[in-house]
Amino acid sequence: MERAIQEIMQWPGKTIQVFHHNDSDGLTSGAILERALERQGYKVQRYCLEKPYPAVLKKVYEQEGRILIFADFAGRIAPLLSELNKGRNLTLILDHHVAEASTDPRVLNLDPDLFGLKGDRDISASTTCYLFARALDPVNRDMAHIAAVGAVGDGFFVDGALVSQNRDAAMEAVQQGMIEIRKHATGEQYLLTTSKGPINCIEFGDYLDVLGGVGYYQKGPDMGVRVCLEGISPESDRMVEELKAIRTKIFNDEIARLQPGAMKQAPHIQWFHVEKRLFPMGVKMIGAFCDAIKDTNLIDPRKYLAGFQVIPDEIPGFDAIKFNQVKISMRASPYMEGEIRAGRAMGLNILLPEATNRLGGFSDACHSLTAATTVAIGKEEKLIEEMEQILKGESYG
Ligand SMILES: [Mn+2]
Numbered sequence: 001m002e003r004a005i006q007e008i009m010q011w012p013g014k015t016i017q018v019f020h021h022n023d024s025d026g027l028t029s030g031a032i033l034e035r036a037l038e039r040q041g042y043k044v045q046r047y048c049l050e051k052p053y054p055a056v057l058k059k060v061y062e063q064e065g066r067i068l069i070f071a072d073f074a075g076r077i078a079p080l081l082s083e084l085n086k087g088r089n090l091t092l093i094l095d096h097h098v099a100e101a102s103t104d105p106r107v108l109n110l111d112p113d114l115f116g117l118k119g120d121r122d123i124s125a126s127t128t129c130y131l132f133a134r135a136l137d138p139v140n141r142d143m144a145h146i147a148a149v150g151a152v153g154d155g156f157f158v159d160g161a162l163v164s165q166n167r168d169a170a171m172e173a174v175q176q177g178m179i180e181i182r183k184h185a186t187g188e189q190y191l192l193t194t195s196k197g198p199i200n201c202i203e204f205g206d207y208l209d210v211l212g213g214v215g216y217y218q219k220g221p222d223m224g225v226r227v228c229l230e231g232i233s234p235e236s237d238r239m240v241e242e243l244k245a246i247r248t249k250i251f252n253d254e255i256a257r258l259q260p261g262a263m264k265q266a267p268h269i270q271w272f273h274v275e276k277r278l279f280p281m282g283v284k285m286i287g288a289f290c291d292a293i294k295d296t297n298l299i300d301p302r303k304y305l306a307g308f309q310v311i312p313d314e315i316p317g318f319d320a321i322k323f324n325q326v327k328i329s330m331r332a333s334p335y336m337e338g339e340i341r342a343g344r345a346m347g348l349n350i351l352l353p354e355a356t357n358r359l360g361g362f363s364d365a366c367h368s369l370t371a372a373t374t375v376a377i378g379k380e381e382k383l384i385e386e387m388e389q390i391l392k393g394e395s396y397g
Pocket residue numbers: 025026072096124125154
């Protein structure tokens with residue numbers, strides 16, 4: 001990080017573009033970087049992304065001579081960024097997901113996964129950004145609580161408590177009177193000091209997730225970053241309430257559409273398409289909607305559940321981008337979850353990326369019980385068929 005900071009200092013230009021994720025860890029990361037870099041006299045142009053889509057990266061790398069920072073994503077795609085960058089911009093990656101080494105000396109991958117730390121245990125993106133901010137200037141210690149909020153938001157605890165670098169940040173915030181730790185039977189509770197009294201960091205993380213996820217296309221991320229830096233306000237409270245009401249209304253409308261017979265049925269997969277009806281909520285919400293129905297009687301518990309959503313041709317802060325893509329989110333009912341865990345059904349982390357690859361799609365976050373990828377509009381049925389083919393070729397049910 002110190003070497004990266006030296007390179008920033010030596011780079012001509014006093015503007016830095018920060019690209020960060022829209023969940024609570026990503027928003028806190030963006031907030032920490034914005035303030036730390038502004039304190040150094042930089043002009044910060046902040047962009048919140050739901051994913052580092054290739055189409056967006058291509059646009060970003062049409063530029064030259066810039067300083068670009070990616071936070072809470074891109075650790076794994078450092079080789080791709082290197083290829084796009086070709087030594088033309090100074091790129092920093094402050095992620096904590098599983099990472100791959102950069103192949104361009106101007107792309108500095110500072111993902112702690114490459115330095116022996118575990119991103120799903122020791123260190124969040126917010127704590128990574130916090131340590132970077134402290135390396136910039138020790139005055140940035142005053143953002144320890146923001147790092148802790150991001151770490152709690154990502155939800156990586158060991159025996160109910162933050163550990164390693166995440167814990168160090170929380171303990172600093174405790175010393176500064178910004179976080180209070182309460183021990184309980186199964187671990188610890190982290191309470192953030194606010195103007196409205198102590199708020200559980202889990203609750204505060206949910207608040208940020210609503211702003212960043214539900215409010216993605218309505219300046220929610222900007223409000224989220226502001227809340228991280230300046231605290232909750234009546235204005236942010238109002239925005240969160242409005243966004244929650246939008247979510248309830250849109251979800252209820254979709255549930256009404258899914259009444260008996262509306263779901264498409266393949267032998268092992270049931271699926272539906274919400275087209276553009278989740279807009280103006282972000283594309284993360286198709287997964288949230290699948291979560292909302294996966295253990296109801298709207299679905300057949302013996303099949304995988306898949307939902308499609310058209311990705312809007314729009315990224316806040318960018319000119320129009322033509323994606324022509326749909327996102328698919330997949331989930332497992334409690335019954336299917338048991339089957340996957342027992343090894344009697346294929347995990348979604350294998351099934352979906354494999355089928356997506358065959359259609360030239362883009363795989364990002366895939367876990368055994370939750371997965372999402374994107375494919376070109378019009379390939380929805382083909383994707384379901386590919387998955388059925390894969391399942392047929394295996395010895396699973
Ligand atoms: Mn994260």
